Amino acid sequence: MVVKKLLIISLLALFSAAPPAKVILFYGDSLTAGNGLSVEEAFPAIIQKKLTEKGKSVKVINAGLSGETSAGGISRLDWVLRQPVDVFVLELGANDGLRGLPLDQTQKNLQAIIDKVKTKNPAVKIVVAGMMVPPNMGPDYTTKFQKIFPALAKKNNAALIPFLLQDVAGNEKLNNPDGIHPNVEGHKIVANTVLKVLEPLL
Template identity: 80%
Template sequence: MVGKLGLIISFLLLFQAGNSTKTILFYGDSLTAGLGLTTEEAFPALVEKKFKQQGKPCKVINAGLSGETSAGGLSRLEWVLRQPVDVFVLELGANDGLRGLPIEQTQKNLQAIIDKVKAKYPKVKIVIAGMMVPPNMGPDYTSKFRKIFPELAKKNNATLIPFLLQDVAGNEKLNQADGIHPNVEGHKIVAENVYKVIQPLL
């Protein structure tokens, strides 16, 4: 009897442990994909590693696609949401900004992505990565672009990463030759930025 009881308790503990593993989906462009690096060197994998080191195992899905726009992200979303997600990190819009696409359309696409994620998984926690565009886009455009992300976060009661590339953007030592994409050391800093924001959610 004792042996059976012990077996049942062990099974329940294993079941609870399995249920405690959260799934974090990083949905973005080349920054999330880790352009120029291996998937293991990109910040999503580094965030997963940090959680495991803290005794909080989680499953991280890197759904980054280089060159992705908000419109492209909206069109491929259904395929990505085939499995349950606990935390959805939205990192899109930068390519819209670099191409000078209409602010209103970018914001509309990002909102549509959030709406679809919430409809599919009502209990999901949304995290929005704030982005900026170079000043050569003009002061009016750059200002309006920057406001997209905090406005979306406020409207959707989502968690905001104020600026994904904080302490990395503009630093030659932390970026690749193109001056846009972080190198290995840059991704480590981005991972730290992201981890600090997501950690309380788990």
């Protein structure tokens, strides 16, 4: 009788246990890291809070590194992928564009990152964050740069955030004094932009 009761209790615990949290990894540069802000104020942390409030079981990891390029992203990827990842949000390339690096190399590097992530976990869901560069880079470079991200998303059957800084870029009230990095209010808007694409994947 005691054994039977223990078995019933064990089964109830098994079926009532919360599902394992989905791991969402944001892999990017200073925009993801939250340049000039605390980690709690950056958009990945805001997303964690919003999803938790909606009852979603998620674990958000901010793997943003200020100054990171697409090439740098490849070099530290193995270390970041030591733990399983369910959703991988790729936010790199902006620093390549600001430095005027060859576009074909940027696209090749970003594809290499996606390939590594998929090799590690074929079931992972990829989200590509679209970026733009200032017009002073020249119309040809600017246009081709912007096309990199939708092309990557299409090739890899990934979700696309058309422009990460939608409604934030160029707005003095939503950016730090440098005019490039979103401030606290800017990150709140970025979080909502990302959630529109991210939430359906969960």
